[in-house]
Amino acid sequence: MPLSKERVLRTAVDLAVRDGIESLSMRKLADELGVGAMTLYHYVPNKDELLDGMVDLVFAEIELPATDVDWQTAMRRRALSTRDVLNRHRWAVGLMESRATPGLASLRLHDAVLGCLREAGFSVELTIQAYSVLDAYIYGFALQEKTVPFDDARGAAAVAEEQTRQFAERAEERQMATLAEEFPYLFEVVAGHVAEVGYDFAASFEHGLDLILDGLEQRRSRS
Amino acid sequence: MPLSKERVLRTAVDLAVRDGIESLSMRKLADELGVGAMTLYHYVPNKDELLDGMVDLVFAEIELPATDVDWQTAMRRRALSTRDVLNRHRWAVGLMESRATPGLASLRLHDAVLGCLREAGFSVELTIQAYSVLDAYIYGFALQEKTVPFDDARGAAAVAEEQTRQFAERAEERQMATLAEEFPYLFEVVAGHVAEVGYDFAASFEHGLDLILDGLEQRRSRS
DNA sequence: GGTTGTCTTCGTACGGTGTACGAACGACCG
DNA sequence: CGGTCGTTCGTACACCGTACGAAGACAACC
Numbered sequence: 001m002p003l004s005k006e007r008v009l010r011t012a013v014d015l016a017v018r019d020g021i022e023s024l025s026m027r028k029l030a031d032e033l034g035v036g037a038m039t040l041y042h043y044v045p046n047k048d049e050l051l052d053g054m055v056d057l058v059f060a061e062i063e064l065p066a067t068d069v070d071w072q073t074a075m076r077r078r079a080l081s082t083r084d085v086l087n088r089h090r091w092a093v094g095l096m097e098s099r100a101t102p103g104l105a106s107l108r109l110h111d112a113v114l115g116c117l118r119e120a121g122f123s124v125e126l127t128i129q130a131y132s133v134l135d136a137y138i139y140g141f142a143l144q145e146k147t148v149p150f151d152d153a154r155g156a157a158a159v160a161e162e163q164t165r166q167f168a169e170r171a172e173e174r175q176m177a178t179l180a181e182e183f184p185y186l187f188e189v190v191a192g193h194v195a196e197v198g199y200d201f202a203a204s205f206e207h208g209l210d211l212i213l214d215g216l217e218q219r220r221s222r223s
Numbered sequence: 224m225p226l227s228k229e230r231v232l233r234t235a236v237d238l239a240v241r242d243g244i245e246s247l248s249m250r251k252l253a254d255e256l257g258v259g260a261m262t263l264y265h266y267v268p269n270k271d272e273l274l275d276g277m278v279d280l281v282f283a284e285i286e287l288p289a290t291d292v293d294w295q296t297a298m299r300r301r302a303l304s305t306r307d308v309l310n311r312h313r314w315a316v317g318l319m320e321s322r323a324t325p326g327l328a329s330l331r332l333h334d335a336v337l338g339c340l341r342e343a344g345f346s347v348e349l350t351i352q353a354y355s356v357l358d359a360y361i362y363g364f365a366l367q368e369k370t371v372p373f374d375d376a377r378g379a380a381a382v383a384e385e386q387t388r389q390f391a392e393r394a395e396e397r398q399m400a401t402l403a404e405e406f407p408y409l410f411e412v413v414a415g416h417v418a419e420v421g422y423d424f425a426a427s428f429e430h431g432l433d434l435i436l437d438g439l440e441q442r443r444s445r446s
Numbered sequence: 447g448g449t450t451g452t453c454t455t456c457g458t459a460c461g462g463t464g465t466a467c468g469a470a471c472g473a474c475c476g
Numbered sequence: 477c478g479g480t481c482g483t484t485c486g487t488a489c490a491c492c493g494t495a496c497g498a499a500g501a502c503a504a505c506c
Contacts, residue, residue, distance in 0.1 A: 094321070114412055125416075128417075135367065136364040136366075136431065185334050185338040185341055192347070214438060
């Protein structure tokens, strides 16, 4: 298979998924492709634009909102798809929002989302508003999920227990107050609740999402 | 003034504010302090923990929720303060949530927020839920604001106009369809609305925030 | 006083990074 | 065959984080 921008980008994404974005270097990417480092610069002007290209590949994976269902269902599906993609591509969280020049897939998605809201009867102002809340929530949630080392409620419980233990250790070393004394509410939540019943990110995401969708529908129907 | 961990961290934050986090290097930081690079390692174990320390300084700037007002007012103020701080420290957005080991200021803030909600009558589950939505929104919003090069509505309008122009240029070069044809809804919003009346991030943040606070209050009073 | 030890500073060096430059090589066209 | 062009790559430079050990400052002891 010959080298191409497409293949360079896809391989870069594979490496980012496997080893994390911070360890992705032009040399490693070139190695992976069986090629000298400088060869890459014939397909990509520099590393920044490589990242831009990778990000747009991620955007392309996100489902466009459906046009044959009510707007809440469409937005709900789009949000779930975004969270899903961002979970598969944690390396991209934090890059997607902050990059300066959006790629084609990104534009396509944004246009489709705005279109979905406008066609559902949102005014331009409300559309912008809805778009802003939804995306802030979705990306913010992904940001929080980015670093957690577990995938399900059971894992969350294990981590909560472990962290509680670690904190107790640290406190003892520095002869500080215990977690329970110093941060009672945190203790209640982490050591009490989460360590007991766990924490389900997926369910939590949907609850917050529905809260926002409900609020938006109220504002839409009221306008 | 003698060197100290405190002073190292503060200077690092100053440099991050001035030149951006990605250009902050141990050598530059040492230069700024009039000291050799390796000297820093007597105050900080490595660069990662330097970043942790810087992040905790930012957390320390965020106002704790007040205890003498109703929970919505307290959370509202805390959210506004967070956005404010994150806007002064854009370099910190993306670092604050993703770092593994939270500092003291961070723990203190989290505890205070959880406490505010619990005392307001939220169940533990609802508290976690509320906390999750609010923070996802706040940090997600900050993430979106992170890169925008303007501060007020007028600036937003100027940027929207400029971007529209740039897109037209790009389209012409590659003989693509125009923005208006290819992405009509995006066009309506960017070239139509924003370029005309601008976009006020602060107002937008508050709208979304109130939407979420309303939703949370409904769930609280219903439980 | 001299000696010892601890704390702070720093020079040097190693292996990594992004990428500028120019040489090499093949395929193609005249 | 000669020439052009697209692609590849070796080398080099400036920068990065940081390991190591030497050098100095200064207080506490004999």
